[in-house]
Amino acid sequence: MSILGSPELDIEHTFVDFESQLYKKIFDANESSINTITLNTFGQAYNTPCLYTDPVTNIQCNGKPVLREYKKIDNTISTIRKFVGCKNYKLGQKGHHYISINQNVNLNYLEQLFQNYIYCPNGINREDQNEIIDKCFTVLPNSSVRNYCSFLHKTNTQIGKGKIINKGNCPVKFYHILPDNLTECPFIVMISTGVHNHPPPPPVKTPQNIMENLQKIVNNEYDLDLTRTLDISHIGHN
Numbered sequence: 023m024s025i026l027g028s029p030e031l032d033i034e035h036t037f038v039d040f041e042s043q044l045y046k047k048i049f050d051a052n053e054s055s056i057n058t059i060t061l062n063t064f065g066q067a068y069n070t071p072c073l074y075t076d077p078v079t080n081i082q083c084n085g086k087p088v089l090r091e092y093k094k095i096d097n098t099i100s101t102i103r104k105f106v107g108c109k110n111y112k113l114g115q116k117g118h119h120y121i122s123i124n125q126n127v128n129l130n131y132l133e134q135l136f137q138n139y140i141y142c143p144n145g146i147n148r149e150d151q152n153e154i155i156d157k158c159f160t161v162l163p164n165s166s167v168r169n170y171c172s173f174l175h176k177t178n179t180q181i182g183k184g185k186i187i188n189k190g191n192c193p194v195k196f197y198h199i200l201p202d203n204l205t206e207c208p209f210i211v212m213i214s215t216g217v218h219n220h221p222p223p224p225p226v227k228t229p230q231n232i233m234e235n236l237q238k239i240v241n242n243e244y245d246l247d248l249t250r251t252l253d254i255s256h257i258g259h260n
């Protein structure tokens with residue numbers, strides 16, 4: 023769980039209610055909206071260093087990204103186009119930061135972000151607990167190697183990635199009961215016991231190792247430890 027996650031995610035569960043509002047929010051957390059695309063454009067601007075090198079001093083530019091605009095004239099019709107440029111740009115210099123802006127971006131929102139927010143590349147500093155934080159409903163499986171949530175989050179002054187917090191191993195155990203002859207009786211009973219110490223994760227494609235192990239069961243190779251392989255305990259945002 024990331025440190026920016028919603029307090030609603032701090033729950034246990036024994037079954038998954040697909041109709042619950044929380045479940046829907048977790049499921050929708052992976053959807054990209056215009057606002058998340060805009061936030062990502064802001065983050066990308068800060069994560070892309072300016073490659074301009076001063077020809078006299080040979081020092082690389084460390085200019086911060088800024089929102090700039092130019093006038094495009096097409097058959098006497100002029101339109102204002104915005105782009106992300108470098109704060110240190112001076113007329114005639116070539117090679118500074120230039121990022122064109124995707125048409126799915128909300129330009130007014132992007133402008134507000136550049137005006138009012140600080141980008142925190144190492145995650146948001148939450149020492150000031152009073153800051154309002156947008157809730158995140160990202161829940162990841164323990165097998166995930168990500169340290170940060172893939173979305174950028176906002177307080178009222180900062181924007182940064184949410185750190186993922188590992189909720190620890192889930193105490194739920196899975197057991198399987200197999201018939202002596204799978205060909206005659208092609209059924210497997212799976213039982214899970216215990217309470218999951220995390221919110222229900224959204225449905226994901228069955229992991230490859232579980233597919234392979236199920237295949238082994240079907241092939242009558244009984245020597246596998248399903249308790250371990252099927253106990254997919256989970257991480258998410260807290």
Ligand SMILES: [Zn+2]
Pocket residue numbers: 072073074083084085108109110111118119
């Ligand atoms: Zn620059």
Ligand SMILES: [Zn+2]
Pocket residue numbers: 024026027158159160171172173175184259
């Ligand atoms: Zn998040």
Ligand SMILES: [Zn+2]
Pocket residue numbers: 192193194218219220254255256
């Ligand atoms: Zn679990």
